[in-house]
Amino acid sequence: EYQKHLRKHHLVPSMSGKGNCHENSAVESFFKSLKAELIWRRTWQTRRKVELAAFE
Secondary structure: OHHHHHHHOOOOOOOOOOOOOOOOHHHHHHHHHHHHHHHOOOOOOOHHHHHHHHOO
């Protein structure tokens, strides 16, 4: 079902290869920093406001 849904919407899943645990480390580090520096420091009224703040 998941793969069908992706194909239907012309999406390609992002998966690291077997035994390559460090492939996503840079991306994971970025999102951890984003959460720590932007999201977790205050209370947000809506999800949309968080999304807009992330792209300012």
